Amino acid sequence: MDDPTTRSSNTESPAPDHALEGLDDTPHTGESVEADGTLVEPQAGDFEHHQQDAPQPDWFKSAVFYEVLVRAFADSNGDGTGDLKGLTSRLDYLQWLGVDCLWLPPFYASPLRDGGYDISDFRAVLPEFGTVDDFVELLDEAHARGIRVITDLVLNHTSDAHPWFQASRNDPDGPYGDFYVWSDDDSKYPDARIIFVDTETSNWTYDPVRGQFFWHRFFNHQPDLNFENPAVREAMIDVLRFWLDLGIDGFRLDAVPYLFEEEGTNGENLPRTHEYLKEVRATVDREYPGRILLAEANQWPSDVVEYFGDPAVGGDECHMAFHFPLMPRIFMAVRRESRFPISEILQQTPEIPDGTQWGIFLRNHDELTLEMVSDEERDYMYAEYAKDPRMKANIGIRRRLAPLLENDRNQLELFTALLLSLPGSPVLYYGDEIGMGDNIWLGDRDAVRTPMQWSPDRNAGFSRADPGRVYLPPIMDPTYGYEAINVESQQGSPTSLLSWTRRMLAVRKQHEAFALGEFVDLGGSNPSVLSYKRVWTRPNGDEDVVLCVNNLSRFPQPVELELADHEGATPVELTGRVRFPRIGELPYLLTLPGHGFYWFQLSELGDQGERRSMS
Amino acid sequence: MSEPLTTSADDVLTVVAEALPAWLPSQRWFGGKHREITGVRPVAATTLLDGDPLLVHLVVDVEQGDHSSVYQLLVGSRRDQLPDVAASASIGALGEHTLYEASGDADLTATLLDLVVDGADLGDLSFRTEPGAEVEKGLRAHPITSEQSNTSLVYGQQYILKLFRKLVTGDNPDLRLHRALREVGCTHIAEPLGSVTGTLDGEPATIALLQRFLPDAADGWVMATTSVRDFMADPGSDPGELGGDFGGEAERLGAAIATVHADLDRALGTESVGQDDLDATVSAMAERLARVAAEVPELADHVPALEQIFQQVADLPTPLDVQNVHGDLHLGQVLRTLSGWIVLDFEGEPAASITERQELRSTLRDVAGVLRSFDYAAQQMLVGEEPDESMAERAMVWAEHNRSAFCDGYAAVAGSDPRDQEVLLRALELDKAVYEVGYEHANRPDWLGVPLASIARLVSQEDS
């Protein structure tokens, strides 16, 4: 480990920006220092601005999100690493697919000791990804295609390479002296658990430079910012303003539960943390209406709802939050052939304020997170999905969707149909739309971060670099390798997973009920069939009702649905617009093939529906 | 002859009583299909809804030789515009009026719920809600489609009204135990909301029970057989490692049953019984064994061993605790809902005869019932198939896995493991299996192998 602190001796402190790498010729934090010790930081005005369109406040409620790793998507300059320009060049594909919003994990300057979540300058782009100007170009081109962009922002901590931290440790009395949580001993806040139990033994680490301990809820190279300090609170809001001024559509706020610490508490979800989030939200609403905040709080939905804020005003903290426990429950339900794991978690999910929405996902860049399941369920998930110990990380499973489902097309479709129809805005993970595989032999979390597979060409069409220079080898096994699985061949085939996914996104878009409708679980006597309706009342009073019926079993199943409320309506299947028999007073009988599903519109329109389907 | 403008309840009763001997055997809830009906005696008729259509409640005494049982019927009468009910519902005609079994006629059955909410008294019948229960009027109903010995109507996915087909005087255990459990706040029942009571031979008789309907429910038998299906499709797997494992559910079910037992104890108390009761229990078991063995030769080989196992019960230390129990517990009597397992139908054994009423009211009786049910669930796929040794063995593995998970769950709540009371538990289980042998022999010969296989296994465990 190259810890800069051991190198710097005390005669003359190094410049605060000394630990930043590759930013010498780029505007960055601490490029100069004012007489009082204040660091000069880049301002949005230094860059060409992107102009935002008129705000559409509720766009996120019906958006399909797509998580894309800049490093993994497309390499424009042939250095073997994906970059912002590369991503920009692939926006046509994402528009074609039907994606509404990109979610980019951090692309800031960083020593990359925690996948970029260890940010060393909030106002500079990691040089290998490009520049702030490249990012503005990405925003321009994305917005021109109706695609929005949000990114991660870590409020809780910085990298120890951040000039703020360097200034703080070297000059305790200077303007940054109180930016972090310093203490003479390591005895405070003993009730806060250690999150990264595999690598950390304490939340305090001694800094020989300052001669004090600093507080960190995550890695010991990620000191926590001191939110007690008003200057920190303001500085972080200024960071948000910097990107919002450039035109970004929102942020996923990382590790929000941990902003404040307090003696005698576990240091999570403290009232002051919520107060601060309300302040951030008020700033966004006032200065940047239509931009969103998404909370990353890996907790039970009943606790997460706190991060939406006050329901009386439609929510006054984050617009969105991830629903973590739903995902493992979807996996469990299909393995158990039982609707109960899904129905239960949705029943336990509280109502959320009007102006908010859940984000739901099947996979993301992290492992299949198992923090939100019981011990019994976790053992079970390991037994089912992580037969090889290499597939397990901390408390998760690092696999992509297709290999998790043994590449079974029926299950891939069923899972995707669930993702697109359960309550919340779906978040797709790059590559899952073509059924990409993973490489469990790669260390850490890299198994699911291999290059996007564009074509059967060299490096999967991802980069023109020498294969040895590509940041990670593309998947090459016979089943999931890029020669078999790639965008080019699937775009050309109407029956491919990619074409199917695209059609489903389009169908979802046609029915706002999927995004905005109330979720009504239909229960029923067959435990292997999960049926629900989504009921949306349009502003003009018309009802848009979609009915989703999912066979969680590998065997064909009959189901009797209680649809008496819709007596007289005709179910119209949404992908082929085939009309099914009318609903009568008695239970409605359907049969489903193994892992099959149906999406119906319950049309009250009678013959009008017929005419429409014939035209 | 001139047509009466309306029909009266008594006219309907007369016509129906005449038609019943031919009609009754076609009804699936009719319990006496095996004996010839020698006479039907009208007992009472009450008009629930007057005019055309007309809805009458009838009570008839069905005589089958020296045996007689009292049944209730809901009969509709309409001149035209017959509702869309099954052909088998049609009973006869009274002039231009068609008389039909009316539980499928949603226009008429809506009346029943309204009467309960109104607290009506009509003829002998009194309709009541339970104290403090809030029930909404004006919902339409349809009968549930599952195989049933009673008739249940579901009102707007909110309530279920069970009409007891066969009427008996005195305390109805289903109503009594539901009330007691509601009283102590038991969370594992479908809340009782109301009832209908009538009179029979001058004594009160429960006609119907209204309960909260649980639309999210799936019954335990379906849940368990889903798991079996999955297990059987993957030869070579271990049931605990299987995707469709039922072990977790079985354990939670065990915990729920133990909780219900504790609640019944809290509500109605525990008694203790002495040697006389044990002796009576043993002789009831032995009598049943003798009766069934006389009819089913396949049982003969096991008789000595069974007798010996039953006899051991007499040597148990006394006094022995007994309390109110479910009495006919099996996987078809439990529902999995989003909030956990629910126990239904506290009527006790449907065909309880005098001897059976002397049976020991031990909580182990319910445990034994569920254990038997796991055996049935495991083996149900083998019924009617070519015998297959390895499949039979797999069925056994599944059953054992879930039986033991169930006992674990029960023990965790009860504080004592039912398996520790080995002698009584085994005897109760075997007694139940002997009853099943008799039942299957008479009704479903294909299934005879299921209880016989269990008896063979339990008896051989005893030997070793």
Ligand SMILES: Nc1ncnc2c1ncn2[C@@H]1O[C@H](COP(=O)(O)OP(=O)(O)OP(=O)(O)O)[C@@H](O)[C@H]1O
């Ligand atoms: N409260 C309820 N909520 C949902 N479903 C119910 C409810 N009560 C009963 N059912 C359904 O109706 C079926 C029959 O109910 P129940 O066992 O009470 O009737 P029964 O006529 O006594 O049955 P059996 O003939 O098996 O003794 C149950 O298996 C269950 O599927």
